[in-house]
Amino acid sequence: MKDALHALLAEAFAALELDAPAQARIENTRDKAHGDLAANHALVAAKTAGMPPRALAEKLLAALPASPLVAKVEIAGPGFLNFFLQADARQEVLAQIYAQGAAFGSGAASGKRVLVEFVSANPTGPLHVGHGRGAAYGDCLVRLLRAAGDTVDAEYYVNDAGRQIDILATSVWLRYLEAGGSKQPFPRKAYQGAYIGASAARLREAVGDVLERDLGAHLENQPPAADDDETGDAHLDALIAAAKALLGAADYRRVLEHILAEQLGDIREDLEAFRVHFEHWASEREVVDAGLVQAALDTLRDNGQTYEQEGALWFASSRFGDDKDRVLLRANGAATYFANDIAYHQQKLARGYDRLIDVWGADHHGYVPRMKAAVEALTGQADRLDVQLVQFVSLLRDGEKVSMSTRAGTYETLADLRREVGEDASRFFYVMRSNDQTLEFDLALATRESADNPVYYLQYAHARICSVLRTAGERYEAADAQPESGLDERERLDAPSETALLNLLARYPETVQAAARQLGPQIIVHYLRDVAEGFHRWYNAEPFLVDEVALRRARLCLAGAVATVLRNGLDLLGVSAPERM
């Protein structure tokens, strides 16, 4: 529709021998007194045309060719051209909706391959409510970009290398020893959660006591257990070293694989239950073992972006806008986490993706410039990586903030949230707000007053339509109760509430495109709220199951179309569209 009007205006500009302004736009009007669509061409082009906006608007109006789509055009305000559409042009959307069904709103294939990496939480414990936001947001991006026509994969990057994983394995082993009678105090800086002990018990069940070792002798002259960070870390490192030495590589690996498999299994189940599916689970350890870190460093060096200083290898990230250069290889020869991450991103690019999207917690925002610098240094293109930050979620329980600490095991898990609030409401709440807005999640409100949840407003509209269609099916012949069969009567839909709804439905495809372009699922949320509101208004204004057959069929047709759009939109959010409530 907008394209058609753009074409009309282009003709008018050509007739006036003026250049059509490229930045001019046709917008949906907010006030119906301004027609259905408004063009700001005269305002934008006034300066280059050398005449006042309103004068230009008059000339454009005179030069505008007639169109079967347009009922009338008015000049308003400072020089807007307001278009009033022909009723049948407005009703045309119904035919599209019934022809395309679940695909209505989806764009043509773009041929673009996109990889969205999200959650990627360390497998050192259950997912908490902060991860949940990243999961819901990232998954919506996948759904949105697919709807927009891209070929999209979802990926979870497992940080299964490095010190945190050693701490995890050692924590499990210490609990295992405890169960065997060891009196070694459990270190404060190890993982405290009850799931560690439970996992250790299962380990013992599986392997018996073959992992028993005597720690005592190994800890003499080692840093003592302590509360302060420095000594506590040293103590823990000593325990990790002891575990590796006493168990040997093979048995240590056994403990590590045991807890890792359990953790990842739990995380995957948790996410699947949350309707978040990953095509790929990438492993940091595999990236390292495949020699990709060295390969990435070679690429950077070949591109002339590294140098050595004080025994370390540096990446000159400041050339690409980072605050300062970053270490890749430490003086002791070990690669930094950043070096591994560069290798991982190079691998993602090598797999043939045109665009990478990373979803990170907002606390990692300082990491963005260096990662973008790395991608630019590797490929020469800065825009192949897009990092989206998800701001914090603070949880209110009984009006009090819940403190969150992974180590202390005193956090609210995603699984708890799902149980309390449900998948639909929690997913909806997570993406209802822009991702760069902090989110206050009040559990008491979300659970006790669940009827006030905005998600129910949308779902209720859908259930209401289904109820009407059910009733119609009971009362009338099948031919009269089928929504689609009313297409031929669509010219009867001319009540104000129907006109407003038809205009809204026509905007759905462009809304999907806008949400995908802006990576903003909340745009879908607000659009759907408008659709639901439009429906509820209509429902209260006009009866559907009227005696006059043609009118009834027309209205059922519109109702069915609204249900389709609601269903399609809710599906983009991963929220169900119930048929009864």
Added chain:
RNA sequence: GCGCCCGUAGCUCAGUUGGAUAGAGCAGCCGCCUUCUAAGCGGCCGGUCGCAGGUUCGAAUCCUGCCGGGCGCGCCA
């Protein structure tokens, strides 16, 4: 100190990348169920868009400087 994000109604937040009289929800007040689901609808109340300049036909939106809040600034991961 430097950097990123945020500041819009009593509260929680939108605002289609510069458009017309700044919008929702919740809370508060007043109405609407013998008829298709009242988890709904209509109405009222509520604003110096943090502050001050600037850019232009036009600014909540862009630029500069302040003020306030959050987060981050390791040869940690």
